[in-house]
Amino acid sequence: MASTLSVLAAFTIIRSTFNEFFPNEIREYFWSLIRRFSPEFTLVIEESHHGSGNHIYKAAMAYLGSHVLSASSADGSLKRLTVGKNENVRQFTFGLDRHSEIVDFFHGVPMKWKYYSDVNTNSNIQLTAESRWYELSCKKKHAEMVESEYLPHVIDMAKKLKDRNRMVKFHTIRSESWCSKGVNLEHPMTFDTLAMDGDHKKDIVEDLDSFINGKEYYKKVGKVWKRGYLLHGPPGTGKSSFIAAMANHLNFDIFNLNLSAVKSDSSLEYLLLHVSNHSILVIEDIDCTVKLQNREAGDQTASYPHLQVTLSGLLNAIDGLLSCCGDERIIVFTTNYKDRIDPALLRAGRMDKHICLSYCTFSTFKQLAAIYLGISNHDLFSRIEKIIGQIKVSPAEVAGELLKSKDSKTCLEGLIQFLESKESQATPEKTKPQGEDGNNNKQEKGCQSKASTKTDMTNGDSPNHNAITFPVVGSNAMTVGEYTVKAELTPILSAVLLKHGDIVANSTLNSMQCRSSLLEIACGIIQKLQAVKLEGITELELQSLLTTVSDLESVKLQISWLHKRLDEIIEAVQLVRRSSTLKEDKRKNLQEIEMEKEMESCHTEKPELQKKSLQIQKMKVVTQKHSENISSTEAKLSYFHERSLVDGLL
Numbered sequence: 001m002a003s004t005l006s007v008l009a010a011f012t013i014i015r016s017t018f019n020e021f022f023p024n025e026i027r028e029y030f031w032s033l034i035r036r037f038s039p040e041f042t043l044v045i046e047e048s049h050h051g052s053g054n055h056i057y058k059a060a061m062a063y064l065g066s067h068v069l070s071a072s073s074a075d076g077s078l079k080r081l082t083v084g085k086n087e088n089v090r091q092f093t094f095g096l097d098r099h100s101e102i103v104d105f106f107h108g109v110p111m112k113w114k115y116y117s118d119v120n121t122n123s124n125i126q127l128t129a130e131s132r133w134y135e136l137s138c139k140k141k142h143a144e145m146v147e148s149e150y151l152p153h154v155i156d157m158a159k160k161l162k163d164r165n166r167m168v169k170f171h172t173i174r175s176e177s178w179c180s181k182g183v184n185l186e187h188p189m190t191f192d193t194l195a196m197d198g199d200h201k202k203d204i205v206e207d208l209d210s211f212i213n214g215k216e217y218y219k220k221v222g223k224v225w226k227r228g229y230l231l232h233g234p235p236g237t238g239k240s241s242f243i244a245a246m247a248n249h250l251n252f253d254i255f256n257l258n259l260s261a262v263k264s265d266s267s268l269e270y271l272l273l274h275v276s277n278h279s280i281l282v283i284e285d286i287d288c289t290v291k292l293q294n295r296e297a298g299d300q301t302a303s304y305p306h307l308q309v310t311l312s313g314l315l316n317a318i319d320g321l322l323s324c325c326g327d328e329r330i331i332v333f334t335t336n337y338k339d340r341i342d343p344a345l346l347r348a349g350r351m352d353k354h355i356c357l358s359y360c361t362f363s364t365f366k367q368l369a370a371i372y373l374g375i376s377n378h379d380l381f382s383r384i385e386k387i388i389g390q391i392k393v394s395p396a397e398v399a400g401e402l403l404k405s406k407d408s409k410t411c412l413e414g415l416i417q418f419l420e421s422k423e424s425q426a427t428p429e430k431t432k433p434q435g436e437d438g439n440n441n442k443q444e445k446g447c448q449s450k451a452s453t454k455t456d457m458t459n460g461d462s463p464n465h466n467a468i469t470f471p472v473v474g475s476n477a478m479t480v481g482e483y484t485v486k487a488e489l490t491p492i493l494s495a496v497l498l499k500h501g502d503i504v505a506n507s508t509l510n511s512m513q514c515r516s517s518l519l520e521i522a523c524g525i526i527q528k529l530q531a532v533k534l535e536g537i538t539e540l541e542l543q544s545l546l547t548t549v550s551d552l553e554s555v556k557l558q559i560s561w562l563h564k565r566l567d568e569i570i571e572a573v574q575l576v577r578r579s580s581t582l583k584e585d586k587r588k589n590l591q592e593i594e595m596e597k598e599m600e601s602c603h604t605e606k607p608e609l610q611k612k613s614l615q616i617q618k619m620k621v622v623t624q625k626h627s628e629n630i631s632s633t634e635a636k637l638s639y640f641h642e643r644s645l646v647d648g649l650l
């Protein structure tokens with residue numbers, strides 16, 4: 001290589017001396033003669049090609065940029081390099097300086113690259129334009145290899161280098177189209193810092209890698225190059241963190257699609273059509289953002305009539321448009337309730353991988369301790385192991401405790417206290433809701449949730465509110481058909497029997513007295529819901545009602561419709577809480593932005609200014625996300641604000 005370069009250097013000197021003494025026409029003639037008899041051939045790769053950007057030029061720039069630094073330090077022949085960086089890349093990018101040369105070896109064949117630029121001045125219109133080009137030279141006998149192998153290799157490598165170095169962007173929608181630029185996603189989560197049980201992490205990373213390296217495979221088997229992931233599990237178990245880790249691993253942009261802000265199926269199609277390649281399309285809380293409730297569970301439209309995107313609209317958009325107008329795309333759905341999603345959405349080919357992120361096990365805790373505290377063992381671990389297996393605590397809660405101090409012992413003691421207080425707050429076995437997150441009575445299928453006997457009720461409800469009394473058949477009883485219930489409940493019972501048929505007909509209890517009591521309890525729940533507004537009932541009260549409904553279902557009372565409605569109301573109550581937290585966060589953020597702006601005006605030094613602007617930008621993004629979440633939450637809540645809690649049930 002050294003000798004090749006010294007020959008090249010000598011050749012350059014002769015060439016420039018020659019250029020000084022002879023006019024242009026003679027020089028041109030001379031070089032054309034040389035070229036005719038030369039064993040070499042040269043490709044000129046100009047910056048623009050037929051009036052538009054030349055992809056090969058751009059690829060050469062990126063490809064050579066990755067070689068120049070090592071070439072210059074290897075033999076010192078390259079004395080001048082260009083270097084640069086902007087907000088769209090992670091690392092410095094290097095390049096060949098004007099009239100510099102580099103030799104790249106491909107299958108042992110030297111490929112000579114030289115970079116040129118020239119300024120052309122048009123004196124008539126006083127316009128100057130710089131033209132830039134690369135010249136790639138090699139022996140004529142390798143011309144075919146250059147075309148069929150080397151240039152594709154340069155393009156392929158350039159793409160990989162570019163993908164590796166680009167900043168991951170986060171895109172959101174505004175007024176039903178994607179915000180134009182997206183913001184840099186500088187989320188630090190990676191698969192190394194994400195705690196997960198067992199070998200799941202390894203499997204997932206392998207799955208992602210085989211997906212991005214699978215272009216040829218997908219082509220061969222005639223499949224569109226896309227993959228769907230369903231992330232399910234209770235709040236705070238790392239679903240969003242998982243998406244960030246995915247984006248960082250693949251260096252893919254995230255397109256966060258808030259379906260409740262999309263007004264129609266055709267708007268959805270438009271949005272999906274404008275998601276770029278090499279990206280992750282995220283649809284969070286899929287179970288409650290569109291009319292996608294499990295079709296088998298009954299009428300969907302009654303539940304959330306304000307939502308516009310339909311299940312078939314979503315299926316069409318995913319299968320139709322994504323299939324033919326994009327490449328290398330990942331689509332991620334998240335939900336806290338997998339069993340509420342229609343099976344059509346979950347089938348392989350749409351959601352290829354279902355990943356459950358569940359409550360913290362001892363193994364997850366140990367990973368968090370290693371990540372947050374840098375320890376793999378401690379005397380206090382055995383106490384934590386004992387409690388953590390008994391309660392439902394999310395990794396987010398554990399991580400929060402581990403962040404409180406830099407001292408491991410203090411953190412672990414704090415965590416033990418926290419776990420113990422959760423354990424003591426939990427509702428007793430008899431009234432516990434059975435759902436995975438303690439808020440939903442259904443156990444998530446396919447999710448390794450812990451066999452917990454406790455529930456997390458952190459909404460400040462007093463345990464006394466749990467005591468709901470039901471009417472008992474007494475002297476003021478009246479009959480409806482064969483059943484006798486308290487007089488005030490007869491209108492409800494009549495309406496129930498009319499709308500849902502004889503819901504007690506299949507009950508395992510045979511006596512009319514028992515059956516009447518079951519009906520009376522069910523009607524009592526409806527009466528209770530009729531009498532209150534969303535704000536007038538606590539989550540704990542609702543959980544208690546739900547437990548009763550489950551008991552009634554266990555003796556085959558057909559009231560899945562009531563169960564479903566209670567689930568929805570509980571979710572709405574949680575949304576109310578979430579909405580007020582978001583509003584508070586947003587308020588604080590806006591305050592902080594104002595303060596940062598003031599401080600920005602006090603800083604005159606450029607780096608400080610940039611830092612402040614960056615902080616403000618980040619906070620604006622968070623605030624924007626909060627606003628979107630608040631409006632989607634309010635949209636969901638408006639249904640219950642405008643109606644009775646039992647609207648449509650009777």
Ligand SMILES: Nc1ncnc2c1ncn2[C@@H]1O[C@H](COP(=O)(O)OP(=O)(O)OP(=O)(O)O)[C@@H](O)[C@H]1O
Pocket residue numbers: 193194195196234235236237238239240241242336395396397399
């Ligand atoms: N598995 C995990 N490993 C490491 N950290 C975690 C994990 N799960 C949660 N965390 C921590 O908790 C925080 C909140 O978690 P995250 O937002 O990812 O949960 P989520 O499941 O998306 O919650 P939600 O359903 O409420 O949106 C994260 O920023 C992270 O610090």
